[in-house]
Amino acid sequence: MTTQNLEIRRSSASLWGEKTGMRHLPVVSKFIDTTTCIGCKACEVACQEWNDLEAVPTRQTGNYQTMPELDAEFWNLIRFNERDFDGGVVWLMRKDQCMHCEDPGCLAACPAPGAIVQYENGIVDVNPEACIGCGFCATGCPFNVPKFHAKTGKMAKCTLCVDRVTSGLEPACIKACPTGCLQFGTKDDMVALGHARVEQLKGNGFANAVLYDPPGVGGTGVVTVLGHGDHPEWYGLPADPHVPVGVRFWKSVLRPLGVVAMIGAVLGAIGHFMYQGPKEPRARDGEPPPPPGA
Amino acid sequence: MSATASRPSADPAILRARRAEDVVVGEEIVRHRLATRVIHWTVALFFFLALFSGLPIWTPLFGWMAHLLGGLNVCRWLHPWAGALFFASMAVMFVHWLGEMRLEPRDREWLRPQKVAAYMKHQDDGTEGGKYNGGQKLFFFAAALGAVGLLLSGLVMWFPLEFPRMLRELAILLHDVTFILFVLAVVFHIYLGTAAEPGTFHSMIRGTVTKPWARLHHPRWHREVLGEETRRP
Numbered sequence A: 001m002t003t004q005n006l007e008i009r010r011s012s013a014s015l016w017g018e019k020t021g022m023r024h025l026p027v028v029s030k031f032i033d034t035t036t037c038i039g040c041k042a043c044e045v046a047c048q049e050w051n052d053l054e055a056v057p058t059r060q061t062g063n064y065q066t067m068p069e070l071d072a073e074f075w076n077l078i079r080f081n082e083r084d085f086d087g088g089v090v091w092l093m094r095k096d097q098c099m100h101c102e103d104p105g106c107l108a109a110c111p112a113p114g115a116i117v118q119y120e121n122g123i124v125d126v127n128p129e130a131c132i133g134c135g136f137c138a139t140g141c142p143f144n145v146p147k148f149h150a151k152t153g154k155m156a157k158c159t160l161c162v163d164r165v166t167s168g169l170e171p172a173c174i175k176a177c178p179t180g181c182l183q184f185g186t187k188d189d190m191v192a193l194g195h196a197r198v199e200q201l202k203g204n205g206f207a208n209a210v211l212y213d214p215p216g217v218g219g220t221g222v223v224t225v226l227g228h229g230d231h232p233e234w235y236g237l238p239a240d241p242h243v244p245v246g247v248r249f250w251k252s253v254l255r256p257l258g259v260v261a262m263i264g265a266v267l268g269a270i271g272h273f274m275y276q277g278p279k280e281p282r283a284r285d286g287e288p289p290p291p292p293g294a
Numbered sequence B: 001m002s003a004t005a006s007r008p009s010a011d012p013a014i015l016r017a018r019r020a021e022d023v024v025v026g027e028e029i030v031r032h033r034l035a036t037r038v039i040h041w042t043v044a045l046f047f048f049l050a051l052f053s054g055l056p057i058w059t060p061l062f063g064w065m066a067h068l069l070g071g072l073n074v075c076r077w078l079h080p081w082a083g084a085l086f087f088a089s090m091a092v093m094f095v096h097w098l099g100e101m102r103l104e105p106r107d108r109e110w111l112r113p114q115k116v117a118a119y120m121k122h123q124d125d126g127t128e129g130g131k132y133n134g135g136q137k138l139f140f141f142a143a144a145l146g147a148v149g150l151l152l153s154g155l156v157m158w159f160p161l162e163f164p165r166m167l168r169e170l171a172i173l174l175h176d177v178t179f180i181l182f183v184l185a186v187v188f189h190i191y192l193g194t195a196a197e198p199g200t201f202h203s204m205i206r207g208t209v210t211k212p213w214a215r216l217h218h219p220r221w222h223r224e225v226l227g228e229e230t231r232r233p
């Protein structure tokens, strides 16, 4: 959307790449501290308001969660999880949204040139005008984030408020958070903040606290402090997310191999014809030769 | 002298080829009656429609094809429908040709690597499968199988939201492998049906072949239609 102001680092289905090298921007990141989130959903509302998303009917699933999954019109969802732990119950809240992966599976899987871009500052964005609504990105995303918008026929997801960030503002969700459990800044700063918080938690009895920044996708543009870091699945996070091997194999092996094989087949046919020539009936003894081209 | 009077009257063989098949008319033999030809070209039409709308989604290398069809969005809409019609016409062709394509022991003989090599070197000794040789029958069944694979995987990709992600991933891989093999087979099929074997393309257009063509490419069928040998029961 704001492609004029932002250098594109990577673009889906691009043959040559779109990077110009004109602008150098620091990589940005959200910081989410699940241990100080109070589940007030201010970020959910701020996201809906800023992005002009329609109100989606809430769906009661037996807890405080607004709806079971992210939606094309609902890009920011607080997940409420209850777990038996140490003779009691822990109540875990995590803000779910696009993770803005360094190595985005959505971008790898997308077949439409420019429909998913990664800007120089690490933000992963969908360009609706280029999106063809095939849904391949949903297959590529290890976090199940991009959602199909039935009305527009395009995919939709969190933009990390690229429009705000480009103007020097923090994302709407961060702005709205009353406890400070959401922060925004350069990736380096947010990682440092996260590690400091993890150390603090370890001193407070959370021996397994970690900063979730999964290396399988090159790290994410959303770093998350987990009190129970030995169980990311308690928060609805995959332990070791990767771009699916099928998507990788398809793009980097099958596709080039297929193109080469097809060109080879055409050249093979031409070569055979030049070497062998057409197979035509030869005149037999005592018979007139067949008419040409027969 | 009027123009109509000077025009040669229609070739009787081509007139017979509207309905009859495997009959001798003068120096020609009817190989494909009209119905066969219409079915074959319907399959080919939908195959290429699906191919040209699918290739630009497959890789941006073929992005220019999307422009010919009105853009990638059009391709995303058109491709599944073209594919569905391709499958439907393939199903008709399968039923239409199944009787003539039944594999016999001597087809297995034809498909031995030495025989195929000899065939490509134009040194085959006339090992005969009948109206179609082992390679043609193999292509017929491979195409039918490929069409089923493309349909099943294509349905998953048409409605990705209805299927679990594992299945979607597998579908993309299956669709890719099947279509690549299909394209390779069709390249050779077109080559053999046109430049490599003169007279063959004519049989798919007007329906007829010459006697020397039949004797060269399908000697057993040649003897059968000339009444020198009875057809396989």
Ligand code: HEM
Binding pocket: B031, B040, B043, B044, B047, B048, B132, B135, B136, B137, B139, B140, B143, B186, B189, B190, B193, B194, B200, B201, B202, B203, B204
């Ligand atoms: C421009 C494209 C094509 C051309 C020029 C072409 C040409 C021909 C010709 C001349 C024949 C008759 C062979 C004979 O009488 O022995 C034939 C048969 C056949 N065609 Fe095609 N064809 C084309 C595309 C296709 C496609 C896309 C399919 C897809 C399934 C297909 C399937 C078949 C089959 C199954 C047969 C019968 C078996 C065989 O002869 O191999 N054709 N084709």
Ligand code: SF4
Binding pocket: A097, A098, A099, A100, A101, A104, A105, A106, A107, A124, A140, A141, A142, A143, A144, A145, A146, A157
């Ligand atoms: S979380 Fe999913 S949608 Fe977001 S960048 Fe990663 S792969 Fe893409």
